[in-house]
Amino acid sequence: MMIPLLLLCIPLASAIVIWSFPAAFTGIFSKLFAGTQIISLLVIYVLHFYASTTTELQYDMMWFNAMGLHVSLLLSPLSMLFIILTSLVGSIIVLSIPATTSKHVYALVFFMLFALQGVFLAQDGLLFYIFWELALLPIYFIGLVWSDATRATLLKFFVYTVLGSLSMLLGLIYVYLHTDVAGAHAWNYNAMIQAAQALQPQQQYFVFWSIFLAFAIKLPLFPFHSWQPATYVEMPYYGTMLLSGIMLKMGVFGIIHWLFAMVPAAIPSVQQPVLILALIGILYASIIAIQQRDYKRLIAYASMAHVGVIVCGLFSAHVQGIQGALFQSVSHGLTVVGLLLVCDILEHRFGSQTISNLGGIRNTHPWFAVLFLCITMGAVALPLTSSFIGEFLIFNGLFSYSPLIMGLAGISVILGAVYMLRSYQGIMLGQHTANTTATIPKGHYILLTVVMALIILLGLFPKPINDLAASAATTLVHTLKPGI
Amino acid sequence: MSLVSLIPAFPLLGFIINGLFGKHVSKLTSGILGAGSILIAFVLALICFINQHPGQANEVILFPWIQSGSMDIHVGLLMDPLSILFTLIITGIGFLIHVYSMAYMHTDEGYSRFFTYLNLFVFFMLLLVLGNSLVLTFVGWEGVGLCSYLLIGFWFTNSNYNAAARKAFVMNRIGDLGFLLGIMLVWVSFGRLDYAYITTHPGLAGTDVITGIAILIFIGAIGKSAQIPLYTWLPDAMAGPTPVSALIHAATMVTAGIYMVVRMHAFYALSDTASALVAIIGGATALMAALIGVLQNDIKKILAYSTVSQLGLMFLGLGAGAYTASVFHVTTHAFFKALLFLGAGSVIHAMGGEQDIRFMGGLKKHIRITFITMLIGTIAISGVPPFSGFFSKDEILASVYAYSPALWLIGICASLLTSFYMFRMLFLVFYDSFRGSADQLHHLHESPKAMTIPLMVLAVLSVGGGVLGLPEFWHMHHALKAHLQSVLPYASTPHLNHSTEWMLMVLAVSGSLATIYFTYMLYIKYKVRPEHDASRLKFWQKLIQQKFYVDELYDMLFRKPLDWCSHVFYNTLDLKGIHALVNNSGKAIRVCGSMMQYIQNGKIGSYLMAMAFSIILVLFLILVY
Amino acid sequence: MNLLGYSLHQWVFGVLSFITIVFALMVVFSRNPVNSVLYLVLTFFGIAGHYLLLNAQFLAIVHIAVYAGAIMVLFLFVIMLMNLNADDEPQKTMSSKIIAGVLGGLLLFVIVGVLRQTAQILPQTQGAADIGLVKTLGMVLFNEFLFPFEIISILLLAALVGAIMIGKRETTESKL
Amino acid sequence: MIALFIIIGNGLLALLAEIFKFQKFIFNITFVLLLAALASNYWAWQHPQAFAPFSNMICFNMLELVLSSLLIAATILWLFIQRASHNHQTFGTDLSSLILFALAGGLLLTAFQNLTTLFIGVELLSIPLYVLAASHKNSADSHEAGFKYLILGAFASALLLFGIALLYGGAASFDINAIQAYLNAQANLPAFVKMGMLLLLIAFCFKVAIAPFHFWSPDVYEGAPMAITAFMSTVAKTASFYAFFKITMVCFNAPHTFWISMLMAFAVLSLILANTSALGQKHLKRLFAYSGISHSAFLLLIIIAQQKQALSVNALIMYTASYMLSGLGAFAILVKHGDVISDYAGFAKRNPTSAFSFSVCLLSMAGIPITAGFFSKYMVFVLLLSSSVSIWVSVIAIVAALIGIYYYIRLITQLYSKTAEEPQGPIQTDNNWIALLCAIALLVIGFFPQSLGGIFTF
Known part of the structure; x- marks a missing residue:
């Protein structure tokens, strides 16, 4: 009963404590709370296996009676998967923030983790929406106050994302108004699913597209990506980590948990357009990434390509595809955080994140090179890294849907190798040495090592994550294709 | 049987220990660690081999890996005659390479790193051949790609080397995509991915699917085994430490493609289309690479093209259905090509890094052991009896003749060209007088024991390797065939009558000898020397020397358009298209807003008018409706 | 008593209305503010006449007393004290006049159109x-x-x- | 009802202050009496009366009590804004009495049962505001504002009166229930009654600044003294809206709903026009004028989607409460720091607390969770989508909300922008507590939406 609530309270309490104590305590507290986050994650991971009934994983409280709104949380396997991602990546992010940063940043990051966990736990339509929007505010303020991001970029980011959210709100309300629980409308997940599934096909399309827009923008799916590169580049790297590591997974989660569950009947007919969009996005972003000079921008486009692959997996509507997409969500979170950590080191220790200004770092920092290479290999989905498992499953699912689309999407495997290796070579290898005196803080080494270890460990033993993904995907596929 | 699982475990252990602590221990320790782990693996493989009943397969499941729906992939090792053979080659040759490198790399500061990479390479290679399912093979498949990337770019300060490394990786990846698609197709049509099932039940799928799977897997093999059109990375891969990594690419890793086709031979045996494709591509590659090899001046490049050509020959054999023969050629090729590469390394070592044969000559006096061993290797590759190459090559060509005489002609041409350029290399390097600088002459010396002993071992193997597969029509025991019989249930041996076989053999041998004589006349008697000045080359010479401009063609066809696309997509489509669209839609709204300001002009009169007009409109509408 | 088919009551109403409207127009069209105010007074008288017709004598008286008497006098005072009688009001442009005219016409048209139906439907509530x-x-x-x-x-x-x-x-x- | 008398009495008392020399206490007296008015409302809530006093001219039932309490509470908050803008000088007696009379007018607008009361309420609310808009003696802008407001307001009053007269012509009564009964009884309404209804509604559209009758509001808001603008844009507009709501919900509701399409057109026009116009503004008062028009349009959508009474009423309460709170919070900042947007660059560095409060108010206006503004917008959308109104209206409303979010967020971006030089002078910690209070209230309502959004369950 208290488990999901606990998950929400820990980051929130962390945020509040850090906020209210003087800045001198921030360093200790942030480490402490990041640790707490991880430990509680472990405890909850173990507990959720032993939870004898699902009620122990549930929390429900009336909130806004007049609108049938509850604070309703549920720790499903799917949520667990994303909670793991959030806690893990979130803790890494917290630990990577330089100690000189304002305490407000720490508090905002924790607050964001709170909102993200809320998104993944919410079992009430509007609550989901509220957390969804809440997650936007901290990152916006981080960008606004503690970064060099231009106003135009931030505004575009915010407004564009909210455009999606509002559209989603429209769709959600539409479904809500078709619910009927004892004569009244309810935001309850099951009620909404029932109501949505009973809609006419035409209505289902409306619901699908209006809600999907939010996810498409958040992910971002081509052609809704125009907020992304600039935002990624201009945000401080921990902001970008939050954005790409966790936040865009909200879209994945939303598609699976809400969209697929609500309008499964509409999926077969929207599958193809979405897949084609995703496919275009994959190739488009991959090709653009090849010529990027700014490493962070390259990561932005690479991330877009990877997300395209994830979407392909989801919309293959096939058990392997969905499972792979879920697994890849976690894996992408780890890889991208690793890459951004590297990016941070490049920018703040070596003075630039422009590839042409760098080079030869391997000469002076061999261990860094090893870590960087491992993470790069994770990004190109080399076997024995976690991304391989995800991509393999996704491609399997996609192949079952359409070998042609899979073949085309598979080109990203080649293009990915092209741009990742090009950039790695430009930054790390070669004669010319950029800034030999640079030192890389120990903390970053540790974090990078942890990320690398996780990437490889998950590649070798994907079971803990994969089981969660499998149970979520199997349930979902039953909804999508009753009778299988 | 857990012994099998220990075979790849030791190289992995060596990799981890060397990777983590290699820098902190002495070079000798690091080298011993590296070589020792491979030796143990070799010994283990030998024990497995001896213990194994003929024709039996052993599958060891280690742990569950990827589970999804009905997909349940376990990490497991499959020890059957085919994989044990490859395991022995890999660990055996691998061990020799390790020993050789202990001396060769002695002065290099990346010593322990080198052994780390080598061990990792062996690990992945073992995983490739021992993996019990397509996916696990794919892991090894990509893993060796990674190692080749690391080894080619071993000297990472040189950006040309890095580019070559990247090229190898990317080209391999193109093949890998085909492989991956093949795996998917297998999964979709069989619902399983383990060899034990799919190689014994290929008939469950339709002919089209079988052809599809065979071709897709072959695309993977094209990439890994450097066949047309994905062969260009292999000559470039010679950038790696001389000649060890080159050897890895040439003698070991590239045979993965052969392994794969043999492993999946059921599909090729059942699909004529796929077999024909394999044969044609193999033949074309064999001929083209041999042609290019004729006018190369870099000792390693010559060997690289020779490798490509030999691999082509093997694929030709595979296409013709001569699986055993091709595996046989893989084995003998591993012996003599390893020998040649290591010998070339020894030459380069002696020459202080010089690789251009135009600056060599008369080395036989100075580096005697190297000379003799390389001579053996050259004879072996040229197919002169009774050296090992003769047997394997002859077996392939005989099968090809049975399959298609036209392809046989191509094969024999490639084979004769091989003799030509190999002996050309030999004569230019070891005979006549020294053409290098005085400094180099002074420096010339034989390599240390650690390098020559592997050479000698390999020389012995190159000479005697033929016993593994003595021709059956000589009424002798074809050991390899007997060994592999159980894993090649779908293979059907073409039947030629003995006289034809005799004729083919005589033709090949006499042709080879004639070529050697011709080469001798050309380079020893008439002292023809390779042209230094490229402008004086005839057109066809230039064409060959420039490798038919294939690299340039690829540049023009793929790399440049891709870069151009990247620019255009980013600058035009993305920035001026999609971003601008979004930004301008915001601006447009703003402009709308400022247009509205014309009514809001601060004059009561116009406000009143606007309001009156609205009221009139509204009232008018109630009048009408 | 009928004249040309209309009752006396209706005749009085017609004439009174005509006068009132004419005076009202004069208010608008006269250039001199003082004249305008005086016309306005006359208009108020006309309106008071309507009250009388409606049997609202008290209202008529009050109307005259308050509007014509008090307010208009105040207006006159203001105009005269501030010396506004000069013809110095900025002239409206032709276009604005035309627009105003058209709008006024349309408004009239619409209101008349709406009220035209009234006679038939209006319940004859005789006070x-x-x-x-x-x-x-x-x-x-x-x-x-x-x-x-x-x-x-x-x-x-x-x-x-x-x-x-x-x-x-x-x-x-x-x-x- | 007692509250109304207290307020009127308070207004009269204020007039005496100058004579009996207790101007110093007038602020405190007003404060206390307004609290007393609130208390009396609370008492009335606890002791509901069944009878309609004054020949059913006004009535204070549950709804009226809640709405009037909101107005009174907002006025209390406003008092502090006014005082802050005064730099703690004496509280003008004439000003306070006028405001109190205006508030009384507002209360009448919530409580009217008769069109005469309605008209008097409108005038009682408007006339003090005409004067107050022009009350900045040294400012030509202020005079212009007052004048414009007066002229245009008179036009609206004329429309209102004309409308009432036409309605009377049909229904022969001023009583809204009687009119409703008359409208119900008619199968086909005579054109002039329709016209009367429309003119009445148009007059209200003018009062709450709905396009195309909104022209006065940017000009008047800009010219009027800051505190008066605050009052106009919050209390006055809300009070007018309550009347608007009541007329449509009680009097004009089914079966004759032809006017809905007119209001829908106006609402859509307002949404587009107000939000696009707001984009280019450089002055906050004008910006808030346009944002106010947009909010009016959202409120109008509640009327348009008149389906479920309880929900509509709750939405009305929620929306107006959050609108008034956020408006007052914003104006509390504005009275101290001016209305030039560019002056607010880097505001957060100088005034962290105020910037926070301002941001919360803006976020609430934008409708971002978890402020009260979110729930109010949300309720509007629920109403709209559950009604038979075309879904496109909702889509337009969504787009309009988005544009709104753009300029609110841009404003926040301005507050927290880094481009400004180092903070001029020391960081102010004077805590604009009214703004803070509003911000906290918005958040609290956001956390407990049931408190306002679930009062009625008819």
């Missing part, structure tokens, strides 16, 4: 004969409409305070 008497009015005001009546006093007070506030000479710095 009592004493409806316009002070007594009746008083009864209604102090019974049914007591509350609005009282509140109007507050309204007037507010207007008064406002007028004072606007008119008051500012002694100190602006407080607002």
